[in-house]
Amino acid sequence: MRERAKKLLEEIRKEGNYRTIRYVKPLSETKILYNGREYLNLTSNSYLSLHFHPEIVSFAKEALSSYGVGSCSSRSLSGSLDLLRTLEREFAHFKGYKRCLVFSCGFMANMGILPAITTPDDVIFTDELNHSSLIHAIRLSKAKKVIYRHKDLDHLEDCIKREIRGKKKGFIVTESIFSMDGDIAPLKEILLLKEKYGLYTIVDDAHGTGVFGQSGSGVEEELGIKGSADIHMATFGKALGSYGAAVLSEPYTIRLLVNRARSFMYTTALPPSVIAASIASLNFLKRNPKVIRELWANVDYVRERLSSLGFDLKDSRGPIVPIIVGSDKMALKLQRMLMSKGLFIQAIRPPTVPPNTSRLRFTVVRGYTKEELDYIVETLYTSAKKLGII
Ligand SMILES: Cc1ncc(COP(=O)(O)O)c(C=O)c1O
Secondary structure (H helix, E strand, O other): OHHHHHHHHHHHHHOOOOOOOOOEEEOOOOEEEEOOEEEEEOOOOOOOOOOOOHHHHHHHHHHHHHHOOOOOOEHHHHOOOHHHHHHHHHHHHHHOOOEEEEEOOHHHHHHHHHHHHOOOOOEEEEEOOOOHHHHHHHHHOOOEEEEEOOOOHHHHHHHHHHHOOOOOOEEEEEEOEOOOOOOEOOHHHHHHHHHHHOOEEEEEOOOOOOOOOOOOOOHHHHOOOOOOOOEEEEEOOOOOOOOOEEEEEOHHHHHHHHHHOHHHHOOEOOOHHHHHHHHHHHHHHHHOOHHHHHHHHHHHHHHHHHHHOOOOOOOOOOOEEEEEEEOHHHHHHHHHHHHHOOEEOOEEOOOOOOOOOEEEEEEOOOOOOHHHHHHHHHHHHHHHHHOOOO
16 A cells, blocks of 8 residues: 555655645634744634634533533434524524525535435536535536536536536536635626526535625625525635534425435534534624624735735635736745745645646635734735745
């Protein structure tokens, strides 16, 4: 096995995609300790900086004392904790859907949906930049896969016209806001195509939940089409600062997932403290929507400053700021330079992103102070300038 693994690793190294694990310790909402040094963390998806919030931590601690550490069995086998019923009811209401089903994480939710819901007669139309969990879910399903160019509605419609004939049914699968590019999918137009051709839509709102829309329910709210997808997926592990995921839909679809989604049926349920943290986070957000505005104040400030300094932020909106560099080597150089200045960041390379679009993905979170934001912007600028990136 050792020789086989070494050979495969050699190939990964040659492709320039070799990864190592970096162990860190959080010091606060925005700072971490790595190799004995303090860093500002530029990689967190905790957009609302809630993961240390005392109210949420305390609710999780209470659940820890009264429910124990682990769930220790699957929901199908041992019943679902009453905490899950609370979370599912409240989250369905928040998202504008009739029903909600909690999964252990977003990856497992996505892996569960498509294989459960599609048949070999179906066609799945998938945006070329969709997340790895969606790509792998499509591979697991028996439906035909058709990849359309990123957010290209004309191409999508051409693909639909070519593929949808007779009894065939189609699914359009897209992220609402793309995790590596920070740009928003044309969900309204996709909805029109769905209606025109009698298709279904599956929307992954992992990075939109807690960030977009007045109440923070996500990108659909922002676009005025809340609750419009046939199946909607959201995660608790990003803006809500907890862990886990939810699939939202109408009752029969949820019942089907309970009966057929393998990643729901055959896995240990989330720990009670984590479910409690998600409930507390959701309740906190409902009572304090001002945290969304505080996040956006930081986002707007950074975006304005970076743009005026000459960074091309492409079509990105919101807290995900891609600094596209091109080559893997250059991305790694910029990463090293920023790390040496106390900014913890990760170069993102293929296969996570397409070839020649290696980048630094910097996330703006609510917890940064103005001084920290200025330091980040200025350090990004001087480093990128030194390397000739801007
Ligand atoms: C778009 C998207 N979908 C799904 C996931 C998976 O979610 P989780 O981290 O809860 O497994 C991610 C996580 O990075 C993501 O970015």
